[in-house]
Amino acid sequence: MNKIIHIAKIQLVMRTTSQLWRFIIFIQPILYLMMTLFMMNGSMRTQYSMDAVLGAGMMGTWSSILFSSGSDIDRERRWGTLEMIVGCPTPLSSIIMGKALTNSLVGLFSMGLSYITALLLFRQQLVIKHPCLFMLVLILIIISVAAKGMIICTLFTLSRAVRGLLNVMENPIFLLSGLMFPIVILPLWTRPLSYILSLTWGMDALRMVSSGTFSYKHFLFSLVILLILTFLYLLLSLWLFQIIEKKSRKEATLGVY
Numbered sequence: 148m149n150k151i152i153h154i155a156k157i158q159l160v161m162r163t164t165s166q167l168w169r170f171i172i173f174i175q176p177i178l179y180l181m182m183t184l185f186m187m188n189g190s191m192r193t194q195y196s197m198d199a200v201l202g203a204g205m206m207g208t209w210s211s212i213l214f215s216s217g218s219d220i221d222r223e224r225r226w227g228t229l230e231m232i233v234g235c236p237t238p239l240s241s242i243i244m245g246k247a248l249t250n251s252l253v254g255l256f257s258m259g260l261s262y263i264t265a266l267l268l269f270r271q272q273l274v275i276k277h278p279c280l281f282m283l284v285l286i287l288i289i290i291s292v293a294a295k296g297m298i299i300c301t302l303f304t305l306s307r308a309v310r311g312l313l314n315v316m317e318n319p320i321f322l323l324s325g326l327m328f329p330i331v332i333l334p335l336w337t338r339p340l341s342y343i344l345s346l347t348w349g350m351d352a353l354r355m356v357s358s359g360t361f362s363y364k365h366f367l368f369s370l371v372i373l374l375i376l377t378f379l380y381l382l383l384s385l386w387l388f389q390i391i392e393k394k395s396r397k398e399a400t401l402g403v404y
Contacts, residue, residue, distance in 0.1 A: 150237055154245025171214060176207035176257040177264050183327055184269055196271040197357050200261045202326040207257025209320055212296040214313055215250035220303040233395050240388040247296035251289045276359025287373055288349035294380035301387035345376040
């Protein structure tokens with residue numbers, strides 16, 4: 148745990164020097180929020196402003212974990228340090244976990260900025276009906292997104308087309324998770340893809356506790372699915388890390404473009 152915390156601190160310092168990261172965290176969520184609220188009329192804006200804030204914040208969190216995870220691996224490969232990271236005594240999974248936790252935690256700034264923007268610029272009354280449950284769900288989502296970031300890192304460790312994958316993976320998750328609109332308006336064949344994404348269930352739970360209009364049975368169901376998917380993500384990432392470590396030691400091609 149000490150190693151993970153130390154890596155997370157270093158990762159935070161490194162992220163603050165990235166112009167792309169600053170755009171993703173501070174500018175992109177505000178643009179998404181403004182675009183969404185401008186498309187709504189007065190009554191819709193009053194009714195769904197909190198949903199827009201949550202969606203914009205989660206979009207910033209997902210973009211942070213996606214681009215940071217991908218660029219971290221690509222940067223280490225360009226610097227020639229990826230082989231040393233994989234070969235050091237600290238497990239690669241612990242190193243990536245520290246990076247992923249930082250990348251997902253800083254995404255909370257996106258939600259905070261979205262909240263402030265809707266409150267001050269659009270004069271919306273934003274009230275969270277169940278703040279304790281809201282914080283619980285938010286923490287679980289952060290852990291789940293970090294676990295998903297670990298899976299992404301394993302794929303990017305083996306792939307040489309990191310930049311292309313980054314651009315391909317961002318918007319589909321926005322759409323399939325229903326961050327800005329319900330997934331019921333999507334085609335039926337996309338539903339299974341939405342259901343295997345923890346963000347889908349996390350956003351469902353967040354919307355329920357923020358609005359206060361929900362049944363505890365529905366809320367607990369979404370929460371249990373979120374926990375199960377997070378656990379499966381962690382197991383999958385650890386399994387993939389074992390494969391990568393064996394493959395990298397056998398072929399020794401991590402630093403080859």
